[in-house]
Amino acid sequence: MQLSSWVARYAPWLYAAIGLAMLWAARAYWRAEQAVRQSQYGLQRERAAEARALALSLLLIAVSGLGLVILFSQAITPGLAALRFNTPTPALVLVTTVPTATPAVSILLPGQPSPTPSGSATPAPTITPVPPAGSGCRVASATISSPIAGAVISGQVDVRGSANIPDFAFYVLEISTVGDNWLNLYTDDKPVQDGLLGRWNASLYPPGEYAFRMIVYDARGAFPEPCTIPITIGGLP
Template identity: 30%
Template structure:
């Protein structure tokens, strides 16, 4: 653990300017994304697009705040912590491995004893060669194990908007890929949302809207570490050029991290 701290302090000491430059560049990119999302939200008349733009604004401001926090941490380490800290005292000494060389002790084996060989008679040879039949235990056929009933199918009324993975009632953890199909004759965009419980009253967009149709591929990725464990519902919405959409596809999952 101490070696990791020493490594981080060494990186801050040698590459302070580059760290500031990288963090400032990330802040500029997120500021540009925030301005673009704010412009899109003010120019659109559709509620769905305003919700997506507001989500982009919040994500950009979160990233800007995190980068500013990292700049404060780098400044504190550089100008306040490291001048009063002796890094050499933190380095853990490398233990020296000493191998003991075993001493070989010669062993004296037992004195061989002469054994007289006895030639067996024909009757004895026949008795020794006659095989004996060994009966094994009776075999029993294994009983078939009961099979669990398959989970109910996902609720996907529109065949152009389907989630195929994860399946209905699946237990997931970590970062998962949501696979399926999102197509329409007058396709505009699609979005994947999640809500708490089996009948959510509020939906949250995962990442962003997508303006390219998908046929049996990855729709988006979902990091379940960002939400508590429990039952959630995924929802796929395919929006057409008139900003209308058919009934969405819904899949219930169980998050267990």
């Protein structure tokens, strides 16, 4: 996790360094190739051939390094982040009416309260209200600027803001109907400053009131208070 986070964080510098190395190796190979063709003596031709082989080896090493950087920054790091921090798969909840009855299986979906055994009083689901103006959004390096709190949205939704805390690792966008059962919508390991954080399709969810938030993690797994806002999913755009 530490190595992949480091590679993802410094990927632009690594791309630049590897690109310069590839240009230098390609130039050295071209010069050695010209020397091999123009050499009139066996010793000169042999030395030029050795220089050409060395330049080719360096070029292959640079290309391999470029492939590793792309692999770590585009595939391994997002995968590790999702495995470590993503919302667990909803579990199966067994509900029984009496101790001797056959258990019935019920699936707990994201955004739904836990069921209670039949025959007993059904308590109202615990709903954690979100303040109308949102909460936790005063940290400039971990905030959502669009959509705004109380927005009515539909169709494709562009989420904008900043996710660029010190020692940044990655951030997630999540949605919930009751405030305590969150569903992951988007994960990214690239810091963002006043730009596009992600895009999701609101038409996949029933119309109604939801809570929407962003959590920004650092390399140790810590995070500031999530920026949470109330939103309403309307009908078709």
